[in-house]
Amino acid sequence: MNEPWDTTLNIHDLAKHLNISIGTVSRALNGKSDVNPKTRQRVIEAASRLGYSPNQSGRSLRQGTTGLVGFMVITNRDQESKGEAFFMQVFDGMQTYFRKCGLDLVVHFCGSEEDPLAYLKRNVERRLVDGIVISQTARTDPRIEYLAKRKVPFVAFGRSESTTAHSWIDLDFEGVAERAIDHLVKLGHTKIAVASSANDVNYGHLFVRACRASLVKRGLTLPDEYVIREPLTEAGGYSLGEKLLALPQRPSAIVLVNNIMAIGLYHKFQDAGLVPGRDMAIVGFDETPTRDFLKPSLTQFRISLTELGYWLAEQMAEMLEAKQSAKRRKHFAKIWPLEMTLGDSSGPDLKS
């Protein structure tokens, strides 16, 4: 590097240009109080004119801090579902908060062929980031123990069954299950099926369990054949519809853990000459990607992933600050609420 044509200038160049010392330049640029306003003005002006910007490696080395927060995403764990698109809005919210406090978000995509733990270790041990968010947590996820042992500030996006104390955030699957079941039971449904994911992502189990609990609480049951596992894709939703209609005891309602499936399910219904809400009640999960597209409109749950990201970034920033000042900070466990929005897909009151 530093070839003749690589004209990146450093703090020495800038100081020499201004005929002052590098210490003053540094203090001026970092907003320290003990610097003549006039000098500061000159420095800032020259820096922007010459395009000087401090080298992050130099800063990091000196300060022990990178100003970066990582977010690890595992490509493809949800097969070909668009599950990862879910995170985009979260990133947006996080970045919006971070830029206010001089942090930046960087996203690490673990390739589908690579071991997630090894990948995480590589990135953490090189000290590329000050803190990290891990997502798509499995029921038992070795990344949690690793990060805790290493004392890296981190947040798990998604619950796990790990016993290691740590901070995590997750969607309110229980709340969604409870309100979905409550709504359907009040409408008179007794045979209610649940569509979950086909892989081992934790929230699939969580959601089914919560639905079952809500049903039992109301004197009903969730037979095993009413738990249908499919990939969280349009095709999965279509296949879900086929299985649903082929059941010997056809349920009168279905609760979905994911809305992408809803598209395929609606499709299957149309092919079969059935109407959601009339022939079977459907309750969706979040509002992506269907919002006001499906007809009849889907009963579903509203969530602002941007706000979630913003909140998450706030917590992370506080964790980093606490670490800086060697303060202990309590772990948090956040259940993010979703709000039910009624559509026509959950149908009329069967009792009236």
Added chain:
Amino acid sequence: MNEPWDTTLNIHDLAKHLNISIGTVSRALNGKSDVNPKTRQRVIEAASRLGYSPNQSGRSLRQGTTGLVGFMVITNRDQESKGEAFFMQVFDGMQTYFRKCGLDLVVHFCGSEEDPLAYLKRNVERRLVDGIVISQTARTDPRIEYLAKRKVPFVAFGRSESTTAHSWIDLDFEGVAERAIDHLVKLGHTKIAVASSANDVNYGHLFVRACRASLVKRGLTLPDEYVIREPLTEAGGYSLGEKLLALPQRPSAIVLVNNIMAIGLYHKFQDAGLVPGRDMAIVGFDETPTRDFLKPSLTQFRISLTELGYWLAEQMAEMLEAKQSAKRRKHFAKIWPLEMTLGDSSGPDLKS
């Protein structure tokens, strides 16, 4: 930092532990030849046992290289479309190649509220990455001039009208347009409409222009009212269908620049009692997210984004190597091919 409980060990600790000098440790770990095999063995073993891993800031500072390649994505430019999900597979391919040569991919999501150029500058000037890929290039995109001036190795994902020499890669929109039009014209269609994006992303214009050229070449025209701009979403596709059916001169075929729209379009057709392929021919673009889900099957184009990412990473690695050895390397301009796959949606031969 470096609180008492922050027990990250450095090269000095490891050297002391082994009773050898830090120079030897460094050389052993970096696979230099001038080190006793036995010593190397001891060092590697101890490093893995104690969990030592070199601090990236230290390395970067010394070597002038971070071993990181950035990929800048702009959140939300495509409104609420899942356009960004497109990149996931590209990331997967890139990361797969990079890990073979000791590089890593980091993705920078520019928040929807932030200026893309300012965001890019921040990341580049801190020297966080050795090279960068910028995506969602606009027709005139100041990022290109900036990066070129700064002599940062970079690739633009998407063409632009910039006159600055630079490397870029893009999908073969002209090829797709040509084959889609050719196919439809051969089937006897003369009134062919085109669905494009509602915003200023470059490829929208590109695709429309290419379709028009292909039509003109065959003695046909593309009237302005046959160019329909909608958001690249399901809802956009539905709305596209409404506009299409409301046209005074209804076209007999429609070519889509994006497949997410196809879902909404199919939906509208079903609501209107129409059948794709029978009542109007539809040609889709890539195969996401519909693959074999839509019925009748969609005539579309196949592309491996993973392979594209792999190829892109390869080029980037070569660019970095060239820079290292102060070699000049020619810019590339790559048009990535797509392969047509016939479905039923483009319908029968009208002339038979």
Added chain:
DNA sequence: TTGTAAGCGTTATCAA
């Protein structure tokens, strides 16, 4: 208010 110099963790040069 400013300048000087130490030191962050690493790699590379050079002498042993």
Added chain:
DNA sequence: TTGATAACGCTTACAA
């Protein structure tokens, strides 16, 4: 084959 040491660019404690 190894050890000592300079240097990478920066921030900060301390001296002026």
